[in-house]
Amino acid sequence: MFHSLKVLRARASAQAASRKDLTERTRRILALAEEDALSVNEIACADPGCPDVETVILLMLAGRPTRAVKIAKPMETVTEADILEAACGTEPP
Numbered sequence: 001m002f003h004s005l006k007v008l009r010a011r012a013s014a015q016a017a018s019r020k021d022l023t024e025r026t027r028r029i030l031a032l033a034e035e036d037a038l039s040v041n042e043i044a045c046a047d048p049g050c051p052d053v054e055t056v057i058l059l060m061l062a063g064r065p066t067r068a069v070k071i072a073k074p075m076e077t078v079t080e081a082d083i084l085e086a087a088c089g090t091e092p093p
Helices: 005-029 080-090
Strands: 037-044 053-060 067-071
Antiparallel strands (some): 053 067
């Protein structure tokens, strides 16, 4: 489904607080160092068997390859347990 640029901008603006909160919680929960970076995004998935929306956290840890942590729900509903399960399920932080 195609959304207008106006709708997409409004949605991005509304997500700003959720993105900031999730970024801070992820940094704290995974005990990331200052030199580590992360990016939090919510993406639509049209593949069969994929949730309509998923949250993707890119972990860019100093001296290690970037990895994507995927959580099959909107970022507004991601819990601390979701973050730990997704991050530790792929590889210890």
